[in-house]
Amino acid sequence: THTQRVVKSLGELAGWEKLSLTEKNILILAALLHDIAKPITFKLDEQGRPCFSDHSTKGYWKGREILMQTFTPPVPFFHREVIVSLIRFHRLPLKTDDNNKVEKLIYMASQTTPLYLLALLAEADVMGRISPDKQNLLDRVKLFRDFAKEKECFRQPKSFFNDHTRVLYFQNQDLDPQAEIKDNTKTEVIMMAGLPGSGKDYWIKKNMPSLPVISLDQIREEIQHPPSGDQSKVITLAKDRAKDYLRKEQPFIWNATSLKYHLRQPLIQLFTSYQARCRIVYRETLFSQILKQNQSRSRVVPPAVIYEMASEIDMPDLTEAHEVVYSIY
Structure with a gap:
């Protein structure tokens, strides 16, 4: 199955051996669960093709539900939240639409999700597909990596001038991420x-x-x-x-x-x-x-x-x- 191929592909990726055991376990669980919501989101579009609308968000919810309620011993909270964030954003490295929108999504994802792990998951997801378009998709993952490294949020959350600027940036569609807003909270x-x-x-x-x-x-x-x-x-x-x-x-x-x-x-x-x-x-x-x-x-x-x-x-x-x-x- 696709999920089995994704898990197998993880171990074949450059950089896999450099990961810690915890990082490997997090990625394996994310790979096993990344499409968990496809069965409940399956529909046929107007052309009769299968589509899975918003399966990433619903997988984020479903993955947490499974990890929170069924694992004994439970998956540690912070590990669990990285896993479900990887599920939530697993398609982000493949996006090529509105650049400003994608930029904000990348900065948003970096607050909860190690983007270097997200890139590996996306790469394994592509390698696990049976598709003639693999190279194009892998190129998108590379662009994602390069962008995140350039913006210094590949291995750490995107930083802002202060906490107040960060909050207002994610509230405001038009605010520049490099803005320097004085914290006027009282x-x-x-x-x-x-x-x-x-x-x-x-x-x-x-x-x-x-x-x-x-x-x-x-x-x-x-x-x-x-x-x-x-x-x-x-x-x-x-x-x-x-x-x-x-x-x-x-x-x-x-x-x-x-x-x-x-x-x-x-x-x-x-x-x-x-x-x-x-x-x-x-x-x-x-x-x-x-x-x-x-x-x-x-x-x-x-x-x-x-x-x-x-x-x-x-x-x-x-x-x-x-x-x-x-x-x-």
Whole structure:
């Protein structure tokens, strides 16, 4: 199969023997899982040809779900996140469309993904294909390598003038990556993130007991609103309280699961618009322990809901916030 050929090709690549055992294991797992979402994304296009729309993103979710919930002992958190980031971006070295868009994607990928490993995975992916177009695709991988080396993000994340410039660059489509923007932040917002039962409340009590907390769960209790269905009223109330703290330049904690990028991003843009620095604190422990701890909460979340949430986590990273803390225990 293609996947077997990709794994075999890894060991034949120049540079493979120079990798550490950990790097080799990460690449092998990424290769085994890189097309994991193809079966669930399979469709025929208008010409009757098979297509797999967005299988990289869905593979990023599915790969994490598998590695988080089924491996015993579990794959270490930081190794797992490199593996799923490789899955997410495994087609990036082959892109040749809008140069500005690809440049930003490369800088984005470098924040979570060692690009030297991504290039090896892409090369093995090409070698594992049965295609007359292999050389053209390998040339694209070489261009990707050369670009990442030139921009000094091949073996380390793309660097920016400061944290604030990095956040604004990834928020703003038109900002130059070489821009030097003064950090004018006047306050800080801590955004908690993690599955129900992951210990977000415990982290707050232990580390920031004196800060005011905006908790979506508490607001639901106050207005007797169910946790399912339309949450717009809850979010509006929470945002109003946030704006009040932001106007006063009062640091506070936003306490919610915050597991989806499209939910975090508007909030972070709101915080930065009030000149607030944003720190995301992501909490995680063993998945079995999360399910167990959920049962001891005053507001128990149905296990089926936790499984569903865990199947589509968008891990917070430095493209979103001034600082990201991974509190793994």
